[in-house]
Amino acid sequence: MNPLEKQNQSAASDAALLEVRNLDKRFGAHQILAGVSFTVRRGSIFAVLGPSGAGKSVLLKCIANIETPDAGTILFDGTPLDFRHRVSRLAFRRRCGFLFQGNALFDSLTALQNTALPLEQTTSLSRREINRRAMEALEQLELHEHAGQYPAMLSGGMQKRLALARAIVTQPEMVFFDEPTAGLDPLRRNAVFGMIAKYQALFGFTALIVTHDIDEALAVSNTVAMLYHREICFCGTPAEFGASRHPVVDSFRDSARTLRKSVALLRQGGDISMENEAVDEDLKEQL
């Protein structure tokens, strides 16, 4: 048994850390999530895949209390989250780190100040210790030489790494990553996934990663879920994902084939959309 299989097996035997049950979310008449349910086991890496606009970020925002679900329950460590109470809100914030898709950095704060923020908000450490830890996180993301710079002075990839440093600075039990590698070059993209896998091995932390990097997600995760048309249409191990005959999984796994189909269609005088409509129509026929 290789180390990843061992890790998968031990993670699978651990208790649930996050349970999402029957989550519904709509904006006006637009139903985004309907009956979304899944469980993330303590110490595991859970990847969420799905087409653009499927509701992956909305799902994360519901968990982070940025959006309010219309129905459903979210349990963390066996306790339903109730964000109406400041104490449970703060306790959750202390135990979890978030990296949002748009980074959510504060323009008026330096890289060091942005990174230090979660420590200021959730601990009573001295200023010196907060700065030391923030600097350490920046070093891990190769940003220590930019500690005094403001987000606008950093490249897109550097801003992403800064958001990553802030998400892990408190060494949280669970980290939620929304597209942690978007805009990063291939080497840094691998480094981010490598870092997530390393942290899991070192601290046994739990991660939920929303990503479009299928190969990397399959390499590091214990469980892969696919969000499609408001619900989780597949949830299983990377091996099960690889073997699944579900048409949505199949189309994601074999995106090169999908591209070839779209290009062939274009060359025959057809049209291909910028988003997922062409693929969607194809899938709807198969489902």
Ligand SMILES: Nc1ncnc2c1ncn2[C@@H]1O[C@H](COP(=O)(O)OP(=O)(O)OP(=O)(O)O)[C@@H](O)[C@H]1O
């Ligand atoms: N605050 C909002 N008000 C109205 N509609 C919203 C809001 N936030 C998200 N949506 C809609 O919800 C849907 C899902 O958006 P979401 O950002 O979760 O997609 P996603 O799966 O994260 O896509 P991507 O892979 O491109 O990041 C989209 O149709 C989006 O327009």
Ligand SMILES: [Mg+2]
């Ligand atoms: Mg998103």
